[in-house]
Amino acid sequence: MRRHLLVLLCPFLLAACSAEVAVDTPPQSVTIPVTSAIRPVYVEVAVDLPSETQELDVSVKEMSATLSVYNPSRAFTLKSSVRMSLTGNATPDQPIVYSENNPPPYYATAEELLPESPYPPNSRTPVTIDSSVLLKAIGKKRIWLIVSNTVTQGGGIGDPLPLELRMEDIILHIVVAKPFQGLEGLLGPSGL
Amino acid sequence: MKPPNTFPRLDRLAAAGLVLWALAALLQPTKAHAFNHAGNARLLTSDEAAVIKRPVLGLQRSALPLGLGFALDTSLLADVTLSANLGVRWALETGPHRFVIGARYTKFLGSKLLSDFVASKQPVVKNLEIDFQGPSAYALYGVQFGRVLVQAEVRHWRYHTPLTTATGAVVFNFAGNWSLVGEFGVRFKEGYPLRGAAGIRYAGENFGFSLGAAYVDLTEPLLPLNGGRLPIVPAFDLSWTFQ
Numbered sequence: 072m073r074r075h076l077l078v079l080l081c082p083f084l085l086a087a088c089s090a091e092v093a094v095d096t097p098p099q100s101v102t103i104p105v106t107s108a109i110r111p112v113y114v115e116v117a118v119d120l121p122s123e124t125q126e127l128d129v130s131v132k133e134m135s136a137t138l139s140v141y142n143p144s145r146a147f148t149l150k151s152s153v154r155m156s157l158t159g160n161a162t163p164d165q166p167i168v169y170s171e172n173n174p175p176p177y178y179a180t181a182e183e184l185l186p187e188s189p190y191p192p193n194s195r196t197p198v199t200i201d202s203s204v205l206l207k208a209i210g211k212k213r214i215w216l217i218v219s220n221t222v223t224q225g226g227g228i229g230d231p232l233p234l235e236l237r238m239e240d241i242i243l244h245i246v247v248a249k250p251f252q253g254l255e256g257l258l259g260p261s262g263l
Numbered sequence: 264m265k266p267p268n269t270f271p272r273l274d275r276l277a278a279a280g281l282v283l284w285a286l287a288a289l290l291q292p293t294k295a296h297a298f299n300h301a302g303n304a305r306l307l308t309s310d311e312a313a314v315i316k317r318p319v320l321g322l323q324r325s326a327l328p329l330g331l332g333f334a335l336d337t338s339l340l341a342d343v344t345l346s347a348n349l350g351v352r353w354a355l356e357t358g359p360h361r362f363v364i365g366a367r368y369t370k371f372l373g374s375k376l377l378s379d380f381v382a383s384k385q386p387v388v389k390n391l392e393i394d395f396q397g398p399s400a401y402a403l404y405g406v407q408f409g410r411v412l413v414q415a416e417v418r419h420w421r422y423h424t425p426l427t428t429a430t431g432a433v434v435f436n437f438a439g440n441w442s443l444v445g446e447f448g449v450r451f452k453e454g455y456p457l458r459g460a461a462g463i464r465y466a467g468e469n470f471g472f473s474l475g476a477a478y479v480d481l482t483e484p485l486l487p488l489n490g491g492r493l494p495i496v497p498a499f500d501l502s503w504t505f506q
Contacts, residue, residue, distance in 0.1 A: 088395035089423045256479025259308030260498045262323030262338030
């Protein structure tokens with residue numbers, strides 16, 4: 072969203088108002104390959120935050136994320152977790168796959184958004200993340216979600232490796248309040 | 264080391280006396296002078312200590328007198344930007360003294376409209392709520408010395424955040440219906456930021472007009488001008504009084 076559009080939110084005379092803006096990031100999807108049945112795979116996904124959340128005097132009232140986890144495998148249950156990192160190397164167009172249990176060094180300091188959970192074969196699970204960890208993303212231009220993926224239970228019939236887990240429609244929902252106290256001087260010339 | 268005193272004490276006293284004498288001469292009451300007040304009782308950014316006697320259509324203030332000094336009023340400028348507002352005002356003139364008290368309620372009605380507009384331009388915005396409503400109240404006292412009206416106004420708004428201002432103003436009727444207007448005030452908040460305005464006003468029997476500059480010191484990082492700081496904005500008003 073363009074910065075100057077926010078000015079439009081407060082027409083010239085709305086001198087001392089506060090605007091509450093609800094924004095959703097464009098949905099992003101990512102596919103996490105499963106190349107090994109023993110060692111977890113990590114995928115780093117970059118999510119760009121809307122400019123509204125980077126304003127200094129914005130107060131964030133709510134922040135949550137929704138996504139659906141799709142496991143297309145016919146036999147394997149996949150076990151997955153999501154952490155949020157404030158540093159990373161992926162770009163929104165280019166996720167990075169860390170295979171063979173070799174996560175980036177900052178994985179250790181990344182904070183858990185979604186604890187490890189099993190996703191049964193051929194299922195689509197809606198997930199809502201409403202963690203206070205997300206609030207740490209405020210003021211940042213970009214955050215990185217690092218998803219781990221392991222195969223926990225193998226039927227092994229007709230399901231050769233590599234498998235994959237899809238995280239579909241990752242959307243951040245953010246509600247910010249933006250005060251416009253700096254414009255209260257306009258009350259006089261407006262006649263109010 | 265103290266800097267040398269370039270003005271001997273006596274000279275400073277004489278200068279102060281001269282200023283006082285000039286002020287007294289300027290403010291000498293001359294009862295015969297017909298000081299024409301604006302029909303909508305507005306200066307540049309504050310109300311004028313005057314009674315609204317006739318129906319008036321004006322940008323900053325349109326009003327309908329109800330009798331006994333009462334009037335219903337609204338800011339047309341705010342109304343056209345969907346900030347509907349309605350006020351009640353009572354004023355009294357007794358000799359050179361002017362008293363005014365008034366209150367107003369304002370509510371922004373365009374939130375849904377604006378939300379839909381912004382969402383259509385920016386799909387990431389799902390909803391937008393503008394919180395801009397509440398009451399305001401004010402009191403004014405003015406005293407007229409011939410060609411000069413001196414007044415003080417206290418005004419309190421309770422919109423998103425409470426705000427109180429105190430403004431002093433001087434109107435100098437220098438020729439015919441023309442006046443010079445000066446306002447100087449302070450906002451009661453941290454740092455006591457100053458405000459002010461200066462300009463000219465024409466207050467005719469029907470037509471009224473004012474134009475000036477108001478020091479309002481807008482600071483908002485999103486203002487697309489001058490790095491988000493706009494110290495001075497134009498103050499402007501047009502009115503038509505129905506005699």
